[in-house]
Amino acid sequence: MLAGVVAAIAATTLAVIVADSDDRASGIVVPVPDSTESSGLPAPSLTATEVAATELTVVMPSAAAPPETYQQPVHSAQQQAPASRVTNPTPTTNSPPPQPPTGQEPVPARFDPSASFRIVNHVNSLALDSGGWVQPGTAMKLWESGSPSTNLQFQLVETGGGYYRLVNRTNGLAVDGRAANTAGSWVGQRWWDASPALQWMPVEVGNGLFTLTNRATGFLLDGAGRGTQMGAPAKQWPPTGSQNQLWRIVRV
Incomplete structure (x- = not known):
């Protein structure tokens, strides 16, 4: 009887040990005799030989296959497109960048044909003066620019191509280059007849300074310099770059 009790205790202890190991080693199955507390029946009497003959079956899991490498799924929205290389276009030639056109005619100014203007030399501050009621062919002269006389006032009426006729407000005569080809020749006045000699490009x-170029000769209206006296004739010269050929066109 004592031997049976000892054998039952040994079997129970082994079951507890194996069950405890199950927390650390999954897959081990150990059959454990029913407890007398749950069945209400006395524990079976086993001899030592019967205990030894009892097979304890332990089911071990088969060799586990090596875990597969986990790959993070890539969603289509997260797929990276190959980085595109941004390159600057290579010029096919070594030509310089475009330059503004040169040698073009300067753009002439525009004036109100109904207004009156004084034409004042930049160097001596004398103004172009018709001399009043004079005969056609009379020389234009230079006079003190502060005078209010209409002898010193002109209408600038456009004739086309940037050229104007300069019409005196007193006598109605136009400033005349006389088609003179001699540098330093005097400037006259006569009735308008559409001649190129009567047309000037400001x-x-x-x-605020202007040159005045005659259409017939290409000569510039010239104030004749700093020492010019009032009443001296106005002149014309080829372009020289002199300040004597610069004028202020002042609206009255």
Whole structure:
């Protein structure tokens, strides 16, 4: 009887040990005799030989296959497109960048044909003067620019191509280059007849200053310099770059 009790205790202890190991080693199955507390029946009497003959079956899991490498799924929205290389276009030639056109005619100024203007020399501050009621062919002269006389006032009436006729407000005569080809020749006045000699191109050169170029000869209206006295004739010269050829066109 004592031997049976000892054998039952040994079997129970082994079951507890194996069950405890199950927490650390999954897959081991150990059959454990029913407890007398749950069945209400006395524990079976086993001899030592019967205990030894009892097979304890332990089911071990088969060799586990090596875990597969986990790959993070890539969603289509997260797929990276190959980085595109941004390159600057290579010029096919070594030509310089475009430059503004040169050698073009300067753009002439525009004037109100109904207004009156004084034409004042930049160097001596004398103004172009018709001399009043004079005969056609009379020389234009230079006079003190502060005079209010209409002898010193002109209408600038456009004739086309940037050219104007300069019409005196007193006598109605137009400033005449006389088709003179001699540098330093005097400037006259006569009735308008559409002759190129009666047409002048005012071109602004900066700071409110103008040159006045005759259409027939290409000569510029010239104030004859600083020492010119009032009443001296106005002149014309080829372009020289002299300030004597610069004028202010002042609206009255």
